[in-house]
């Protein structure tokens with residue numbers, strides 16, 4: 327269901343289940359059965375939550391586990407740039423709740439919220455959330471895991487959750503705001519292209535010149551300084567040799 331292509335906005339429908347394996351897996355199946363843009367599926371718990379690069383996503387009750395579906399249209403920007411759309415919508419949502427917490431005096435105003443390529447959100451330098459994009463033909467599934475009430479201990483990165491920073495929010499309410507933000511950013515992506523999304527992403531990211539290490543899918547690593555994003559949203563690093571390297575797939579860490 328849409329608006330006839332005028333603004334790119336879609337009708338939002340949110341379904342909630344108590345438990346499933348993975349909301350991404352369920353939405354992939356629904357997409358193959360013809361589900362439309364704007365459908366969201368939230369699970370209170372997942373038993374087989376999946377993360378990027380084949381990792382497990384621990385999914386106990388209290389956090390947000392939700393996926394949505396984007397049907398690609400011939401006029402859409404490159405599908406890979408949906409990672410940036412997903413990230414800016416999440417950043418906007420989390421900052422809404424952080425600002426509310428700061429106004430109420432429950433949240434530490436010094437905890438900074440920063441995007442890290444392609445779609446990680448760091449709160450006080452620790453991973454707050456994850457986004458997994460999966461594709462089936464013309465459908466892209468965007469799955470969000472947001473640490474609202476608790477966070478896992480991981481061996482290779484710091485993690486955190488909103489409650490640890492004094493932000494107490496119901497996952498269902500969080501999703502209402504996220505779905506609205508996602509719909510608006512998808513609308514801009516469709517009608518204005520990737521430029522405003524990329525601009526917003528860069529505004530919300532760590533600063534240019536930040537030292538990063540990129541772990542590539544073949545296991546090799548590249549260290550460099552963050553330059554920005556290319557026109558399709560790929561990561562640009564400046565290596566110590568002066569070479570400019572464009573990276574399309576990697577796990578990225580702040581050094």
Ligand SMILES: O=C(O)CCCC[C@@H]1SC[C@@H]2NC(=O)N[C@@H]21
Pocket residue numbers: 347348349350351372374375376377378379381383390391392393455456457458469470471472
């Ligand atoms: O590894 C990451 O950073 C991405 C994690 C994405 C987890 C979410 S939880 C909802 C959706 N369903 C899944 O199985 N995975 C995504």
